[in-house]
Amino acid sequence: MKLLNKKAFRDLFGKSSRIFTVLIAMIVGTTIFVTITFTREVINRELDVEYNAMVPASASILVDRADEPLLEMLKEQKSIAGFEVGAAYEMLMTRPDGTKKTLKLFSALDYAERKINIIFPVEGSFIPSEGEVLLDSDALSVAGAKLGDTIVISLPDGKTKEYVIA
Secondary structure: OOHHHHHHHHHHHHHHHHHHHHHHHHHHHHHHHHHHHHHHHHHHHHHHHHHHHHHOOOOOOOOOOHHHHHHHHHOOOOOOOOOOOOOEEEEEEEOOOOOOOEEEEEEEHHHHHOOOOOOOOOOOOOOOOOEOOOOOHHHHHHHHOOOOOEEEEEOOOOOEEEEOOO
């Protein structure tokens, strides 16, 4: 048993550079693991807060026409916490560089009064005027455009219309 203790002692303290290297590797590995775990938790928490702040819709129902009887029926439903009426159109956009891209155009009666799927302005005007369009910040890169650029949208009837990104 003495021989085993002697060998263990010699391995532990006889090769101090190896022991030091292993110790540093363990400290660095543990630090990186803790940092990544902590960062992941912070990101998950903040994403949840930001997502819930926009009051996301739990369902979207597409109908060809939203008339008064339908709206009254929706108001009477106790299981529906809230609803908003808007329109969605699929169109073709010509980007500033001339390439074409399919886009989905959403409209609402008043963006400032929305209570579901709330939109937060990042820059530019929040309420578009005649001839202006709002783009999601992620959609700007897809559109290959920036604030103030003009995009051309092909309407379903074949006509085209220019819009300034507001």
